[in-house]
Amino acid sequence: MCIPISVVTKEAEGENLYNQGLSYYKEGSAFTPEGIDSLKKAIAIFNKVIDANHGFPDAYYMRGIASIQFLHFYSRPFNEEQERLFREALKDFEKVLQLDKDFYIAYAAMGNTYDRYGDFDEAVKYYDKALEKADEIKEKWGEDALAAIYFSRGRAYHRTLKHRSVQDYEKAYEYNPHSDSVLMHISTAYLQAGRWEEAYDMAKKSVKAIEEKERKALWDYRAYLTIAKCHIKFKNYNECVEDLRRGLEIAPFKDPDILLSIGKAYKLMGNMEKAVEYFNEAIKACDELIKHPNPLKPVYTVYNTRGLVLMEMGDYKKAIEDFERTVEIAPENYPHAHTHYKTDGLKNQGIAYTKMGDKDKAQELFAEALNKAERHGLEFAKDEIKEWI
Template identity: 60%
Template sequence: MCVPISVTTREMKGETFYNQGLFYYQAGSNTFTPEGMAALQEALVAFNKAVNDKPDVADFYYMRGVTSIQFVHFYYRPFTEEQERMFDEALKDFERALKVDEKFFIAYAGIGNAYDRYGSFYKAIEYYDKALEHENEIRERWGDKALAAIYFSRGRAYHRTLKYRCIQDYEKAVKHDPSLTYAPMHLATAYLQAGRLEDAAAMADKAVEAIEAKEKKAPWDYRALITRAKCQAKFRNYKECVDDLNRALEMAPFTDPDLLLLLGQAFQAMGNERKAKECFERTIKVCDELIEQPHQMKPVYTVYNTRGQALMELHQYSMAISDFEKVVALAPEHYPHAHTHYKTEGLKNLWLCHLKIGDKDQAEKFFRKAVTMAEEQGLEFVLRELNA
């Protein structure tokens, strides 16, 4: 799961509760596992004690807010009452941090991260802008890594709305902190979506190097290999593409059918129809299983989209159309998943499918719907793809 990066404050000598909170926060943040969530609950308990003990320290409120927003993500809308409460409490904590210390400028980025995770991306950007009005002060007090995290987070919000502007912010994040693992991964994807293939390939290499250097892999790290594989396919380096996809299959925490679909397309491009057909059929089988038993990293509407593409590759167009109709019906209108806006993606695939069967009138209808939605929401990368 792709999330904004929160600036983490440092330990304080003699502040036992606060330091315990930091320990538990670092153990649980962005893990999305039951053990990680339990660690975050322990962090909240510790930060509550720290605040009650000393209610005039901005860092305590800030880190409690940062911890609270770990329980909120727009992928899981509609939110429970408890998640809504935690979102509201996080905003209050960031505001309290600023009230205690009006120069605690990273709290503006904290508010931005809260809105991003809530799904209010333009509101998030407003607060990242507020934080970055104080760029020099942030660098002096919290360092370049903090500045990189804020630029990355604003870039992430722009990327969620599929804006070219995300590239500029990701580039600044890499400049301020070359060791920031996720910036190259996201920047490579953004370059690819913008059609900057040479830049995408070079950055994808850096992204893969970054994840391979990590001792503990995050569940989504395999996606760096997907981006590089897509770059290899663009340059017709199909053997290297297949190698990266096979490595991604080994690294992924579940069998992601997108990998099998891409493998099938690579084998097809190499002229190996037998292997391509096997991959497409396996894609469909895995999708069937994920529809029956969903995985938290793969919402069902994304699975229908992948299955529809595999069916289309096998010329089973009526079944593919049925799947793409489900994508359009189920996908959120205003929220992407990873780097894809699935409602317009479903419309695009309905357009392509109807072109395949020669129904130009229906194809044009779906194309116009996709373009209209992308224009209304300002989805620049989608418009580039549709008009390519």
């Protein structure tokens, strides 16, 4: 799950109840029952703090931060409760600024709220407003806070595959070179920009950071998918397989992307028997995820992955059917992770037709994919599609 980083306030002297709320928030997560319970307890405590002291901006801020953890545009369309949380969080951050006009991280929090809601342009406006006071934020909240805001703005740009995301990730890395979120995202952005040496370097650092974490996030395993792409680019196939197996060990479900990548590595090593074994396993994993969807991998992404597996196996007609299904059901305006699947499905159909020898149909699909990428301003996607035209 790709999420912006929220700046957390410090404990307040003499505010024991508020500090207890902070502790619950830090234990919270919207992805586990225990984590959800902690977030709800944090919100309940911040409510009590606000009831006792209407002039305490930190409590409004943290209540808003805790509330938006339940929002993510992947879950659209939102229900009434999620829409309410969106509105109430914005009100909390506005209240913070009414109480303390110098509470500049509240602007970044509003940016995070709009990002999670799916309004990326509006999110960038608020990140811009926060970063107008970068020096003040650094002085009061520290370099990690500044890194979080640069990362979050970069993430908003990355939602629509903008080249500008790289610049913000680099600034985030400058202020916090140890953040696994920064390392994972900058390595992916470098990869998409074709800056392979830098991508490889950052991917190695991101894997190291993930391995050193005691409490891993559900999506941390994807660092191994990124470094695998770099391993393949530099023909380090054995290392590729080893890292992907490590990723498979910590993944919260059997992600067919990992199995596909292992199969590709074996195929490139000339071991077709092992390649086919993993391709077949990937197809089984896709079939299972289509029957029993996982919130970390929406069904339209599964069809796309299965299409890629089938294409590796030379079954282009079936691959095209899966890519067509991807285009049919993927959201028009929202990406997943670092991919806009309606565009990617069209591009992949074009690749399949190219491999079948139907260049005219392929170019027709590449043109359609490019048109969609241009309409949505998907710069990295445009770069990739143009390589096939």
